[in-house]
Amino acid sequence: MASSLQQVISVTAMNIRSIPSRLGTSFVIVIGIAGVVGVMVALLSMAKGFELTLASTGRADRAIIMRGGSNDELSSVLVREQAQVVLDAPSVAKGADGKPLAIGELFMITDVAKRGATTPNNVVVRGTTTRVFELRPEAKIVEGRMFTPGLREVVAGRSAQRQFAGLNIGDKVDVRDGPWTVVGVFDSKGDVHESEIWVDVDALMTASRRGAYNTVTAQLTSADAFQGFKDALTSDPRVTIQAQREPEYYASRSETLNKMITVLGYSVAVIMGIGALFGALNTMYAAVATRSVEIATLRAIGFGNGPVVISVILESLVLATAGGILGGALAYVFFNGYTVSTLNMQTFSQVAFQFRVTPDLLWKGVIWACSIGLIGGLFPSIRAARLPIVDALRSS
Amino acid sequence: MSEAIVSLRGVTKNYTRGKQKIEVLQPLDLSISQGDFLALMGPSGSGKTTLLNLIGGLDQPSSGEVNVGGQRIDQLSSRALAQWRSHHVGFVFQFYNLLGVLSAEKNVELPLLLTSLSKAQRAKHVATALEIVGLADRAKHKPSELSGGQAQRVAIARALVADPTLLVCDEPTGDLDRKTADEILGLLQTLNREHGKTIVMVTHDPKAAEYATHQLHMDKGSLIEQSANT
Numbered sequence: 183m184a185s186s187l188q189q190v191i192s193v194t195a196m197n198i199r200s201i202p203s204r205l206g207t208s209f210v211i212v213i214g215i216a217g218v219v220g221v222m223v224a225l226l227s228m229a230k231g232f233e234l235t236l237a238s239t240g241r242a243d244r245a246i247i248m249r250g251g252s253n254d255e256l257s258s259v260l261v262r263e264q265a266q267v268v269l270d271a272p273s274v275a276k277g278a279d280g281k282p283l284a285i286g287e288l289f290m291i292t293d294v295a296k297r298g299a300t301t302p303n304n305v306v307v308r309g310t311t312t313r314v315f316e317l318r319p320e321a322k323i324v325e326g327r328m329f330t331p332g333l334r335e336v337v338a339g340r341s342a343q344r345q346f347a348g349l350n351i352g353d354k355v356d357v358r359d360g361p362w363t364v365v366g367v368f369d370s371k372g373d374v375h376e377s378e379i380w381v382d383v384d385a386l387m388t389a390s391r392r393g394a395y396n397t398v399t400a401q402l403t404s405a406d407a408f409q410g411f412k413d414a415l416t417s418d419p420r421v422t423i424q425a426q427r428e429p430e431y432y433a434s435r436s437e438t439l440n441k442m443i444t445v446l447g448y449s450v451a452v453i454m455g456i457g458a459l460f461g462a463l464n465t466m467y468a469a470v471a472t473r474s475v476e477i478a479t480l481r482a483i484g485f486g487n488g489p490v491v492i493s494v495i496l497e498s499l500v501l502a503t504a505g506g507i508l509g510g511a512l513a514y515v516f517f518n519g520y521t522v523s524t525l526n527m528q529t530f531s532q533v534a535f536q537f538r539v540t541p542d543l544l545w546k547g548v549i550w551a552c553s554i555g556l557i558g559g560l561f562p563s564i565r566a567a568r569l570p571i572v573d574a575l576r577s578s
Numbered sequence: 579m580s581e582a583i584v585s586l587r588g589v590t591k592n593y594t595r596g597k598q599k600i601e602v603l604q605p606l607d608l609s610i611s612q613g614d615f616l617a618l619m620g621p622s623g624s625g626k627t628t629l630l631n632l633i634g635g636l637d638q639p640s641s642g643e644v645n646v647g648g649q650r651i652d653q654l655s656s657r658a659l660a661q662w663r664s665h666h667v668g669f670v671f672q673f674y675n676l677l678g679v680l681s682a683e684k685n686v687e688l689p690l691l692l693t694s695l696s697k698a699q700r701a702k703h704v705a706t707a708l709e710i711v712g713l714a715d716r717a718k719h720k721p722s723e724l725s726g727g728q729a730q731r732v733a734i735a736r737a738l739v740a741d742p743t744l745l746v747c748d749e750p751t752g753d754l755d756r757k758t759a760d761e762i763l764g765l766l767q768t769l770n771r772e773h774g775k776t777i778v779m780v781t782h783d784p785k786a787a788e789y790a791t792h793q794l795h796m797d798k799g800s801l802i803e804q805s806a807n808t
Contacts, residue, residue: 192691199679479675482636483736484664484692486657571636575671 189489190496193480197473197497204472210465211501212508214458215554218451219509219547224517225447226546227537229440232524235535236436239373240428242405244317247398247415250422254435255289261394262286264421268398271414273407275400277316284400285311288386291531292357292379294346296523303523305342306531307357308375309383309395317401321375326351326366331382334389337366339376341534345523349379357381358389374432377523377534399428439526455554458505462558466498470566477566478574487567494563495556502555506548513547514539583743583776584610584633589642589652591628591799602628604799605642615770615777617790625799626780627748633778634746635663647743664692668737672749674729676721682732683708683717689740707735710773711765727758734765738775745769747779751786763789 201208240246247268248258260268265286268274277283288309293302312328315321329335336357338349348354354361362381370376387393402411405427412425470477477490523534591603603625610616610633618626631637632644635651638659644652647666654662668689669675676685683704690700708714711731721729730750737745747766751759767789769775779790787793788807795803 188691192688196677196679203679475675476677479669479671479677480688481660482634482663482669483689484660486660572631575636575675 186486186489189485190492193485193489193493194496196476197469197493198500200473201497201501204469207465207468208501211458211462211498211555211558212505214461215502215505215551216509216512218454218458218554219506219551220512221454221509222447222451222550223510223513223539223543223547224537225443225450226543227513227517227539228522229443229447230540230543231535231538232443232533233433233436233440234538235372235533236374236432237429238371239375239432241320242427242429243402243408244428245400245402245408245411245425246428246431247400247423247425248396250424252424255287255396256291258289258396259394260286260396260398260423264423265395265398267418267421268400268415268423271400271411271418273402273404273411273414275403277313277401282400283313283317284398285313285317286383286395286398288383288390288392289396290358290386290390292355294342294348294355296345297347299347303346304525304531305346306378307386308378308380309386310380311383314380317399318370318375320373321368321370323366324369326364329365329380329382332385333382334360334362334385335365336362336379336381337368338364338379339534340367340369341372341376341521341523342379342532343367344521345377345532345534355379358386360389372536374435374533377532435526439524451550455550459554459558462498462502462554463561465501466494466559466562467565469497470494470562474566474569474574474577478569478571481567481571482575490567491563494566495559498559498562499552499555502551502558503548505555506551509551510539510544510547514544581612582609583612583614583647584608584778585643585645586629586632587643587645589629589632589639589644591625591632591637592640602799603632603639606799606801608794608801610776610778612776613770613774614792615767615790616779616792616794617787618778618780618794618796619782619784619787620796622782623798624796626796629796630746630748630778630780633744634667634669635659664689664740666743668740668742668745670730670733670737670745670747670750672752674721674726674733674753676729676732676736678721681718681720682713682724682735685721685732686735686739688736693740703739704735707739708732710738710769711735725758726754727761730754730758730762731765734762734769738769738773743776745775745777747777749780749782751781751783756785759783759786 252258269282269284274282274284290307291304292307294305295302329337336355343349349364351364353364402408408427415423415425517537518539520537523532526533586608589606593600620626632639639652686704686707687700708717711734713731751762763786766777770777781787791807793805
């Protein structure tokens with residue numbers, strides 16, 4: 183007796199070769215599943231893009247220091263004396279000028295309308311210094327120039343400039359206490375800072391009548407130096423502060439929105455998936471009914487029920503996989519790289535990010551498609567194998 | 579007298595429709611010898627196709643014994659019965675039941691996929707079977723490109739390619755015109771006479787039955803007359 187595998191291959195090949203004669207019904211599975219996978223991958227690519235944007239921000243050898251107990255930059259306050267303790271801490275790298283490479287920064291929110299809209303959106307204003315490009319070498323001025331210390335000048339992140347109105351060079355933006363002039367645009371490789379506008383920290387302190395920073399960001403001598411740096415600060419009785427590696431801090435800022443979009447993505451996928459599943463079941467039942475005589479003939483000749491069941495499931499899987507690949511491809515073509523901005527509920531500010539259709543999302547889409555195909559093929563295949571041969575032959 | 583290749587003892591077949599029990603076959607004994615060409619005749623509903631299905635292992639009796647080729651098949655599991663059919667029975671159906679997406683030679687090859695023959699051996703057997711039915715030049719044609727008579731010849735080639743013990747034919751000429759039907763029946767007769775194939779054929783057509791060596795008439799689930807053609 184030849185192996186069951188050969189029977190499966192023969193019957194499956196025959197089924198698949200007969201698909202062109204059933205194009206209409208077969209497309210029900212392919213298109214239905216492509217829709218499910220396309221929407222799911224698109225939604226998850228939004229979550230992925232947001233996550234990657236925040237996760238790509240910062241380096242392991244840089245630390246962000248906040249007041250102890252603060253959840254984020256906005257709620258943290260560090261007075262100048264506390265900031266000085268951080269600057270004097272061991273393991274803080276020295277800059278080109280021989281001074282500690284660490285910057286006390288202000289973190290504020292201002293209202294800017296999106297392009298083509300009038301409703302205000304929260305945009306992060308970061309008060310920093312001209313040493314910021316030494317501290318964050320991934321950021322570069324790509325248009326115009328850096329702000330001048332002490333003046334009410336703004337450099338806008340490239341993503342912010344694209345998403346929001348009034349951030350072109352020469353435009354005036356109301357940062358605090360009147361208009362500030364946009365003098366440059368910076369690029370920081372698509373990280374979260376690109377959604378911010380940067381101004382001189384002292385000018386911002388004056389305009390906002392504040393005397394304290396929100397955070398200090400420090401360049402460490404190495405990534406391995408972090409623990410020693412953290413221990414030194416947390417054990418210093420003069421300050422109650424906390425230190426985090428930058429990537430960890432920014433990744434934690436994406437958790438809530440990420441979770442929300444992911445839950446939404448899967449919820450939509452499940453609802454659509456149920457619809458597609460019924461489509462697949464209907465199609466495969468029809469496919470099996472159309473070929474009931476052929477299947478019965480094969481069984482009469484001596485082909486086993488197992489190969490019949492498996493071949494019908496495989497046909498369903500082939501169609502579902504085609505749908506999954508199509509849906510993933512459509513999501514990639516239409517959404518990958520698409521830039522949007524949304525409110526990060528953990529910082530109450532807008533973050534611009536790109537949809538990212540990653541290989542793992544495409545793989546998830548295909549797995550999802552195969553699951554629908556598997557269930558969609560299982561029940562019709564069992565019916566095909568259980569139908570008495572003589573009854574099926576009589577239907578001819 | 580030749581050895582009995584098919585033997586049925588006390589075979590019955592009942593169906594239940596709702597609460598009604600329908601007796602399709604009354605207790606029935608039958609013996610078919612090796613090399614016979616038996617025509618099963620009778621009006622519609624007489625049970626001849628049911629009897630054919632029992633002999634071919636497509637169905638199981640409600641009671642009684644069915645022995646074919648020395649093996650009792652009425653108690654085999656569905657899986658074992660499928661294996662048994664692949665070795666012992668070749669089927670010819672009224673509407674040919676060829677697989678539309680496969681060429682003639684691929685249709686004929688199907689039963690050989692259940693054997694351990696190599697691809698080359700299968701090709702050789704397929705060529706021989708198509709040669710026997712006179713369709714060697716149509717091997718690459720799809721069923722839709724063949725006439726009814728040619729399609730039935732391909733079906734006969736498929737039935738005999740694995741050299742089964744028995745050929746089981748259900749109205750093999752029921753869908754063909756007289757001339758083509760005679761050609762098909764002549765082919766079956768040749769297979770019986772020259773290749774020694776045992777054939778059981780259900781037919782309504784008295785002329786078709788004349789090609790057989792024996793005729794068996796049924797009515798209301800019982801055998802009513804058995805005769806040998808001269």
